[in-house]
Amino acid sequence: KFAHAVLHIESMIGALPVHEATTLYMGCVDPHLTYGCEVTIDTCNSSSDVIYDVQKSFYRRLLGLSKTSIIAAIFAETGIMPLKHRRFLLQVRFLDYLLTRPLDCLARTALNDSINLHLCNKPSWFSDLIEVKSNLCPHLTFPNANHLLTATSAESLGDYSKSIFSAASQWVQNELFRVEKRSYLLCLRKEPQENGLVKYHTMCRRQYLADVYNAQHRKALTRILAGDHSLAVVRLTWADNHHVPVPHNERLCRFCKCKVETPEHAMLECLHPPIINMHASFLAKFYTIQPNAIPLCNTMDLHHYLAYIASCRLTFPILAKWAFELTKFFNATPMLIPSQYRR
Structure with a gap:
């Protein structure tokens, strides 16, 4: 009560x-x-x-x-x-x-x-x-x-x-x-320190919780980091009235249909034209705000790069906004469920 x-x-x-x-x-x-x-x-x-x-x-x-x-x-x-x-x-x-x-x-x-x-x-x-x-x-x-x-x-x-x-x-x-398949971003993400460095903490009150004033944006970022988002890599893990569990490698992106629909794919890699423009806009802001930002390149591990972005304090607000807008964009389109797994 x-x-x-x-x-x-x-x-x-x-x-x-x-x-x-x-x-x-x-x-x-x-x-x-x-x-x-x-x-x-x-x-x-x-x-x-x-x-x-x-x-x-x-x-x-x-x-x-x-x-x-x-x-x-x-x-x-x-x-x-x-x-x-x-x-x-x-x-x-x-x-x-x-x-x-x-x-x-x-x-x-x-x-x-x-x-x-x-x-x-x-x-x-x-x-x-x-x-x-x-x-x-x-x-x-x-x-x-x-x-x-x-x-x-x-x-x-x-x-x-x-x-x-x-x-x-x-x-x-x-x-x-x-549960590393869902918590890998929590395991990779580091916490910014007062001296400007970053350090891994298993438990602490995260700085982004205070720096992101918009509650919807903050919660969207938390869901992405905690593996509790609405992307296919998580949602197709379980069965419901419409489908049985889908194997991990078949939980493909609902837009590009090329890669597994994960947070790092959706936020950094998806080739769907509207999302490409959103990628470019976010990264341009990120490079502008974050001093000495490491640029994204094709050889990078996207898991680690997304965790790196989530460790940069100055860009917490724009990252949270990006997570919110991207989640909203994906939720507007039904997930791609292979026919053999539909009920």
């Missing part, structure tokens, strides 16, 4: 900027999703998924992504920590707090009872925490349970926040690699 209430603001003020929406999410939605997580460990995925789905749905709608979009894309683009890792972070932080309490404190006594049950191979809060740690953050090392019984500080836990964030980042990276 609170997630819908936050997003309902868009009906009154228009599309929410990602930064402001994230602030509202952390202030109004996240507390409900993490309430009580310190004492209720997420050992059952089926019951926890209901909570995780709220975060996914919120950010998918905010970014303009569909229900079938790559889950990892919302974390890669916004830098928000996956909820299961955030809840685990709060649980370890609670352990940190308990370890600093006096040994005769009721909360500390409860912790020690839980640790003793764990040592006796009995179910307990501490056992559940260890189980979640082994699943989410196996590289995080806890001290020996016997040591924790008498510990008077949490220093032995080390820098657990950094370890958990690294585990979350690694999970996102693994997910992107797992």
